[in-house]
Each structure stands twice: as structure tokens, then as C-alpha cells.
Amino acid sequence: MLPRLKGLFHLDLVRSTKAVQHLTTFVVAGISTILITRLYLALSGYPQIGGDTGLHVAHVLPGGLLMLFAMWLQLSYIGPGPRPVAALFGGIGFGLFLDEVGKFVTSDNDYFFAPSAAIMYVVFAGFVVGAHFWRRRVPLSDAERVANAAHVLVDGLAGRLSENRRAEVLHSLDEVGDVEGAAEVRRLLERIETRAPAVPQRLEGWWQRVADGFARVSRSRFALPVMGVLLFTQVAWALLVLAWLTLSDAPHGVSVGGVLLGTAGSVVFTTTGLWQGRRRGRRAAVESFQRSVLTSLLLTQVFLFAASQFAATAGLLGDLVLLGLVNADLARSRRVRG
Incomplete structure (x- = not known):
């Protein structure tokens, strides 16, 4: 009975080699949004969108719309291309949402609820540490690395792969063993034509430079x-x-x-x-x-x-x-x- 239940709830998810970069983008965007929002509201005297009409558009609403936009990108496009942009706008939207946590946990909708900052911090810190242990606990398998290379190949077949990204994926294939499909993916990647990096790939490139900087310092x-x-x-x-x-x-x-x-x-x-x-x-x-x-x-x-x-x-x-x-x-x- 137990094996049947385990098979029923098994999701068969393949982890991304870029997960750390995307999660970092999400967290940095979220924290920055909260800090910028609070600074702007303090400097502007806490204005209300809607004026004297009796309406107040809380910034949790545009936050929800931005998270919806991030989900729309993920559901509407294939390949790894949309993920950096979805992580950025999803993080901004989540930051706008979480900034109003004081209104959600108090009976009088108190935006200035003192423990709000601690609640926000615990959410983001728990997210970072959880993602860190999740990746460290079980490193990516060779089969997952080949699957990621095939995922990048989607962009290449559509004519939207940069030379730097192709070189990075080919290098990752060099590090895997004799895994089924690796040779075929490599041959296709070597044959496709590349183009200049688009905005999402530039976002990934920025974070890669940050990671490379950490690696240089650590050496x-x-x-x-x-x-x-x-x-x-x-x-x-x-x-x-x-x-x-x-x-x-x-x-x-x-x-x-x-x-x-x-x-x-x-x-x-x-x-x-x-x-x-x-x-x-x-x-x-x-x-x-x-x-x-x-x-x-x-x-x-x-x-x-x-x-x-x-x-x-x-x-x-x-x-x-x-x-x-x-x-x-x-x-x-x-x-x-x-």
C-alpha cells in the first residue's frame, strides 16, 4: 500500500541548474522592493492611491498582478528564456505583497505593526536557507544535467540561444558520464546557429558574474x-x-x-x-x-x-x-x- 501511495504522489520534477540564480533574483528583487517602497512612502508622507474618492488601492494589488504576470510567462512560453524575467517580476510582486503583512495579521489593518519587519525577514531568510539545504542535500544527477541541456536546446532550435549559453551547456555536458541522450543533445547544440544574448540571458549573465566573483575570492x-x-x-x-x-x-x-x-x-x-x-x-x-x-x-x-x-x-x-x-x-x- 505504501509504495502505491508513494508512486501516486511522486511529482517527477526535474531540478534546474539555474535554480540558485533564479531564487536569488527573486529574493533580492523582493527585499529591494520592500525597502524602496517603505522609503518612498516615508518620504512622500504615505499617500493613498485614489485620493479623496473613498477608494484606496493597496500596493498588494499591483503585487498580485506582477505575480500573475510571472506565472503567465511561465505558463505561456517554453524553454528557460522566461525564467529570469519571471523571477524578477515575481520577486517584485511578492515584495509588494509581503510589505503589507501588518494589515493581514492585525485586526485593525495596521501597516505599521512593529513585528512586520521580523515576519518579512523570517520569510525571506527561511526561503534562502531552505533553498540552500535543498540543493546541497542532493546534488543534481548526470541525467538531470542532460535534461537541463535539452531544455536549453529548446531555445536553440527556435534560434534564440547565445554563444555564451551554448558554451556553458556544452561544458556541463563534458562533466557528465555516459548518460543516455547526452551525445545526441551535444550534436544538436553544436549544429545550431547562435544569436546575440537577449534580456533574460543578460540577467542570468549578471548573476553568473557575481557567482564567478565569489568563486575567485574563495580561491x-x-x-x-x-x-x-x-x-x-x-x-x-x-x-x-x-x-x-x-x-x-x-x-x-x-x-x-x-x-x-x-x-x-x-x-x-x-x-x-x-x-x-x-x-x-x-x-x-x-x-x-x-x-x-x-x-x-x-x-x-x-x-x-x-x-x-x-x-x-x-x-x-x-x-x-x-x-x-x-x-x-x-x-x-x-x-x-x-
């Missing part, structure tokens, strides 16, 4: 000390914000204890990583650094956002940069080990 012999310094800088920043909260009249409540607990955990993991780098090697050190970053993301920054709203945005950006560095280093070590 440096100074990478481990730099990561350690940045991690301790994050701790110092969190303590400075905490000190400002304590000395000011801003309400902070349980946030002090949460920030102290998170920073203590980050210090322990960072110190352990520097020590393990000398005794057990680079990978053990970077894995400990990763625990330090995740502790900051999922504990320290949550309490900072709950207490100081968007004053902790710099800490979030710093953690995302550090997560990119440690993930690039771990990915490189897995390739070398494999």
Missing part, C-alpha cells in the same frame, strides 16, 4: 582569514546596533537576549572554524563558518529586525555576501573531492 589564499574577519565584523555590527537600542528609547524587549545568544553562537562557530582550519583543513573551517553565518541569519538578524525594523538591513546584506562566499568555497571543495 584566494587569503579567503579564510577574510571570511573570519567579516564574520567577526558582523558580530561587532550586531553588538553596536544592540548598544544603540539599549541606550535609546526604542523598545527592544526580548531582542537583547536573542541578539546576545546569536552573536555568542557566531563567535563560537567562527573561532572553532579558525582553529579547525589549522588542524583539520580548509573544508572543516569553512563548514564551521557556514554554521556561523546561518546562526546570524536565522537568530541574530531576526531579533535585530524585530527591534530596530530596517536598521539591521546592512547585517542581512553582509550575511548574504558571506553565505555566497562560503557556499562557493564548499562547492569548489566538493568538485575537487569528487
Whole structure:
């Protein structure tokens, strides 16, 4: 009975090699939209669309329309082409939607509900960390890589594939084993004519350059000390914000204890990583650094956002940069080990 149920609910989904880029686009677009929206509303005195007519068009409505547009792109076009644009507009729409979370969870529709920033942060941080563990838990199989190459081939057969994208896919096929269909996909890719990259491919190219930058930094012999310094800088920043909260009249409540607990955990993991780098090697050190970053993301920054709203945005950006560095280093070590 159990195998039958497992087969019934099995979705047979093939993962994308560009999932991390698209999810990153979605998260960055969403967070940027929230910050820009709140800044604009504060500077403009919180105007209402609709004026004195008695109508108020909440920005959750254009957010929903943008998410609908992202779904329309995905459902109406084939191939990987629409995904970067769908991730961008879907992230903007979700940011506009999530910005009004205070109205959804309070009986008086309070846009300025104090814990709203923490709720937004937890949603995005959980999304990032969940996507990270999802990809790391089970790496893409060779068959999935060939399937992704065939997906890119759709653009090529329609005359919409750039030379850089083709070269990237051919390189990925070089890394797979003797998988059924790989040779056929390669022959078709080598025969098709390419064209100048379109807007979606340029979006992918920007993120690829960011990933390449992380990879270059992680290969440096100074990478481990730099990561350690940045991690301790994050701790110092969190303590400075905490000190400002304590000395000011801003309400902070349980946030002090949460920030102290998170920073203590980050210090322990960072110190352990520097020590393990000398005794057990680079990978053990970077894995400990990763625990330090995740502790900051999922504990320290949550309490900072709950207490100081968007004053902790710099800490979030710093953690995302550090997560990119440690993930690039771990990915490189897995390739070398494999």
C-alpha cells in the first residue's frame, strides 16, 4: 500500500541548474522592493492611491498582478528564456505583497505593526536557507544535467540561444558520464546557429558574474582569514546596533537576549572554524563558518529586525555576501573531492 501511495504522489520534477540564480533574483528583487517602497512612502508622507474618492488601492494589488504576470510567462512560453524575467517580476510582486503583512495579521489593518519587519525577514531568510539545504542535500544527477541541456536546446532550435549559453551547456555536458541522450543533445547544440544574448540571458549573465566573483575570492589564499574577519565584523555590527537600542528609547524587549545568544553562537562557530582550519583543513573551517553565518541569519538578524525594523538591513546584506562566499568555497571543495 505504501509504495502505491508513494508512486501516486511522486511529482517527477526535474531540478534546474539555474535554480540558485533564479531564487536569488527573486529574493533580492523582493527585499529591494520592500525597502524602496517603505522609503518612498516615508518620504512622500504615505499617500493613498485614489485620493479623496473613498477608494484606496493597496500596493498588494499591483503585487498580485506582477505575480500573475510571472506565472503567465511561465505558463505561456517554453524553454528557460522566461525564467529570469519571471523571477524578477515575481520577486517584485511578492515584495509588494509581503510589505503589507501588518494589515493581514492585525485586526485593525495596521501597516505599521512593529513585528512586520521580523515576519518579512523570517520569510525571506527561511526561503534562502531552505533553498540552500535543498540543493546541497542532493546534488543534481548526470541525467538531470542532460535534461537541463535539452531544455536549453529548446531555445536553440527556435534560434534564440547565445554563444555564451551554448558554451556553458556544452561544458556541463563534458562533466557528465555516459548518460543516455547526452551525445545526441551535444550534436544538436553544436549544429545550431547562435544569436546575440537577449534580456533574460543578460540577467542570468549578471548573476553568473557575481557567482564567478565569489568563486575567485574563495580561491584566494587569503579567503579564510577574510571570511573570519567579516564574520567577526558582523558580530561587532550586531553588538553596536544592540548598544544603540539599549541606550535609546526604542523598545527592544526580548531582542537583547536573542541578539546576545546569536552573536555568542557566531563567535563560537567562527573561532572553532579558525582553529579547525589549522588542524583539520580548509573544508572543516569553512563548514564551521557556514554554521556561523546561518546562526546570524536565522537568530541574530531576526531579533535585530524585530527591534530596530530596517536598521539591521546592512547585517542581512553582509550575511548574504558571506553565505555566497562560503557556499562557493564548499562547492569548489566538493568538485575537487569528487
